[in-house]
Amino acid sequence: MARWEPGAGDRLREAALSLYLERGFEQTMVADIAGRAGVTARTFFRHFADKREVLFDGASELEKKSLAALDAVPAPTPALDAVAAVLDTVAQVAGGDRELARKRQAVIMANADLRERELIKLTSLSTALAERLRRRGVGDIEASLAAETGIVVFRVAFSRWVTAAEVRDLRDIIRETLSRLRNLAGR
Template sequence: MVRWEPGARDRLRAAALELYASRGFDETTAADIAASVGLSERTFFRHFADKREVIFNGQDEFESAFVDRIAAAPEGSPMNVIANAVVGASDFFDTRQRDYSILRQSIIEANPSLRERELLKMTALAERMAAALRARGVAEPQASLAAQSGVTVFGVSFRLWLSPGEQRSLAEIERATLADLRSVTLEAAPAV
């Protein structure tokens, strides 16, 4: 009875995103998704552990795109290592993925529990990046400050990348945001 459906995973994902966007994430069941592309609920669960996994799978690959670059980086200041990792990881989001990312983001923004999950994903990324810096001998608090600043740059840049009319690649936006971060933090006069 267990047949392999060629392309089933991609069809299920596309159908899921469309239904999440049009009907709402909470209002869509796995059975709805499967039925909309002529597959069974059972087939859905062969490909995805649950409804959320359609949106959040690939988390390990996403984190590795950043963390592996930190581990493999040549000698450099902590923020230089982070900056190169963040800009390098933008390969993960090529321009063809922009429409998918816009749709995915709109689904996440519309649902508080998905939004929480996305925020926690960013925190997990910052923690793994800080650990990767410490493994290179970077002390605290420099490791956490550089890693969290890297996630700030990624998050701000990613949102800009998805904004209407934006023409630049994610890497270009990240380079500009890194320069903005330097200017912003430089302008902190001694605090009270």
């Protein structure tokens, strides 16, 4: 077997998501995933630290690209507009393969521990965004509010994007959801 197998990461991810859906996350072992992907458990561990990481390995890339997007926004941009620009980038990172995202979402929604992990991931992104907004000179409270509001918009939009009937892309849904929030909050 070659030390590096092209596409093994993608095959492992597909195999893992299918098994988590069929048997449940708890009931699936790394050996099962590797077996279905046609690789060894060792190959699995070259791609993922454990079976949970298959679901959350995109988090650090998402955070890195989100912060870079925020840094690219011109300084005098109002806080929530800056967050809107970040959300466009989030849509690019998270809005690619809807079928995969649907499976992942179904797996996470079926398991309390995974739902908590997802919540914590987004809270950590929110904290990082707020911190970076403060560095840009946004006030302490406005920074927290803008970052947390951005995460709320993302969560609501993402859960719409993965529903069965939805065909619009994630970026459009995020923009529309933010617009609805602005209407809701407007006086």
